[in-house]
Amino acid sequence: MSKIAIECRVNGETRQCxxxxxxxxxxxxxxxxxxxxxxEGCSNGNCGACTVLVxxxxxxxxxxxxxxxxxxxxxxxxxxxxxxxxxxxxxxxVAHGGTQCGFCTPGIVLSAVAxxxxxxxxxxxxxxxAIAGNLCRCTGYENIVRAALLAAERARGRxxxx
Amino acid sequence: xxxxxxxxxxxxTDACAALAQPDARVLAGGTDLIVQLREGRRTAGTxxxxxxxxxxxxxxxxxxxxLGIGAAAAARQLAGDQRISDGYPALATALGMIxxxxxxNRATLGGNICNAAPSADAVPPLMAYxxxxxxxxxxxxxxxxxxxxxxxxxxxxxxxxxxLVAIELPPPAPRSGAHYVRFTPRREMDIAVVGVAxxxxxxxxxxxxxxxxxxxxxxxxxxxxxxxxxxLQGQMPNETTFEAATNAAAAGxxxxxxxxxxxxxxxxxxxxxxxxxxLDANPSSQTETR
Numbered sequence: 161m162s163k164i165a166i167e168c169r170v171n172g173e174t175r176q177c178x179x180x181x182x183x184x185x186x187x188x189x190x191x192x193x194x195x196x197x198x199x200e201g202c203s204n205g206n207c208g209a210c211t212v213l214v215x216x217x218x219x220x221x222x223x224x225x226x227x228x229x230x231x232x233x234x235x236x237x238x239x240x241x242x243x244x245x246x247x248x249x250x251x252x253x254v255a256h257g258g259t260q261c262g263f264c265t266p267g268i269v270l271s272a273v274a275x276x277x278x279x280x281x282x283x284x285x286x287x288x289x290a291i292a293g294n295l296c297r298c299t300g301y302e303n304i305v306r307a308a309l310l311a312a313e314r315a316r317g318r319x320x321x322x
Numbered sequence: 323x324x325x326x327x328x329x330x331x332x333x334x335t336d337a338c339a340a341l342a343q344p345d346a347r348v349l350a351g352g353t354d355l356i357v358q359l360r361e362g363r364r365t366a367g368t369x370x371x372x373x374x375x376x377x378x379x380x381x382x383x384x385x386x387x388x389l390g391i392g393a394a395a396a397a398r399q400l401a402g403d404q405r406i407s408d409g410y411p412a413l414a415t416a417l418g419m420i421x422x423x424x425x426x427n428r429a430t431l432g433g434n435i436c437n438a439a440p441s442a443d444a445v446p447p448l449m450a451y452x453x454x455x456x457x458x459x460x461x462x463x464x465x466x467x468x469x470x471x472x473x474x475x476x477x478x479x480x481x482x483x484x485x486l487v488a489i490e491l492p493p494p495a496p497r498s499g500a501h502y503v504r505f506t507p508r509r510e511m512d513i514a515v516v517g518v519a520x521x522x523x524x525x526x527x528x529x530x531x532x533x534x535x536x537x538x539x540x541x542x543x544x545x546x547x548x549x550x551x552x553x554l555q556g557q558m559p560n561e562t563t564f565e566a567a568t569n570a571a572a573a574g575x576x577x578x579x580x581x582x583x584x585x586x587x588x589x590x591x592x593x594x595x596x597x598x599x600x601l602d603a604n605p606s607s608q609t610e611t612r
């Protein structure tokens with residue numbers, strides 16, 4: 161099968177690679193760009209392990225074709241920390257037991273980060289709704305939700321104090 | 323999946339030309355299609371991405387004060403559009419129930435309709451609000467009531483070369499209300515076992531002047547409950563009337579048993595949900611219990 165050239169924006173950088181026309185965005189990220197932080201859990205949009213942001217919106221990478229990627233800003237888990245400094249949400253998840261095996265964590269972080277970018281004061285219901293498309297088999301979600309609430313509070317505190 | 327091409331037209335003319343190619347298929351949100359392609363349940367030689375076609379995007383008021391919704395607009399944008407949440411709240415509710423946030427950021431109204439699942443959540447509210455579909459094809463443009471677009475599970479009545487362009491909603495009727503409610507085993511990220519949308523418009527005398535009841539997942543396609551509607555017409559919007567309509571809905575439905583529920587379970591759900599949908603659709607401040 162002939163390969164195709166794909167150019168797209170990932171984590172703020174322009175990336176070019178050769179892809180199979182049948183590749184999903186998930187295949188592109190993991191196999192062609194070697195960004196393996198995004199995980200493959202079900203390949204049919206049910207589990208959310210492959211969640212990335214496309215133009216800031218949470219999307220399952222397994223439900224996009226690689227050929228749809230050009231022209232959009234894609235953010236993967238590798239792009240969440242800022243030059244090595246963890247996002248407050250990442251710090252809160254680590255501090256409050258919001259990750260165990262870690263497989264769902266990249267997707268959950270991106271879903272929650274997308275929410276926090278949209279809402280400075282998310283309610284618990286908002287957070288649970290935002291991560292409803294992300295399955296976690298280990299934690300039971302409580303610590304993830306608590307971490308997200310604390311991260312939102314902390315981010316507001318930072319904003320208030322400049 | 324076989325080798326697959328990809329095209330990104332930016333006009334309706336180019337989109338129709340692209341879709342005229344052999345084995346060309348519409349790619350909108352891809353949340354159903356990409357899974358089907360990978361599992362071999364559908365095939366395509368070329369994916370024609372409709373998300374960049376101006377005429378298929380966005381929401382615009384129509385000449386009669388209603389709303390035209392582009393078939394390729396994303397569910398999440400639509401659910402957050404005030405013209406929809408204000409004028410057609412049951413549709414906004416349903417759009418927020420499809421899958422998850424990730425799904426809603428990609429899924430489109432056109433896709434929810436044309437994938438033609440009997441359980442499609444956006445469809446009962448569209449039926450309840452009296453939606454029409456604007457379709458373009460080789461012989462020009464035509465419109466049809468949304469009920470007419472469904473042929474069988476997974477199949478529409480669109481002919482080869484036809485494309486759903488927009489969904490048109492009439493202006494909100496005065497003294498009207500609508501509600502969509504569904505049952506799913508989980509709170510989110512699930513497929514309706516049964517879904518019911520109800521729409522009531524009251525006359526000056528306080529009686530039901532017009533009513534629509536639409537059902538998901540109890541028939542091969544989303545369907546109207548004619549018996550329930552007949553039981554509502556001209557009646558006062560009270561418990562007695564709603565009970566009669568609920569009985570009519572249940573009597574008129576022949577759901578199947580499948581992995582999500584038995585026929586008996588679906589019939590029981592249909593009763594409960596029809597009642598709830600009517601109670602919440604009732605534009606009177608309270609449903610009378612006389």
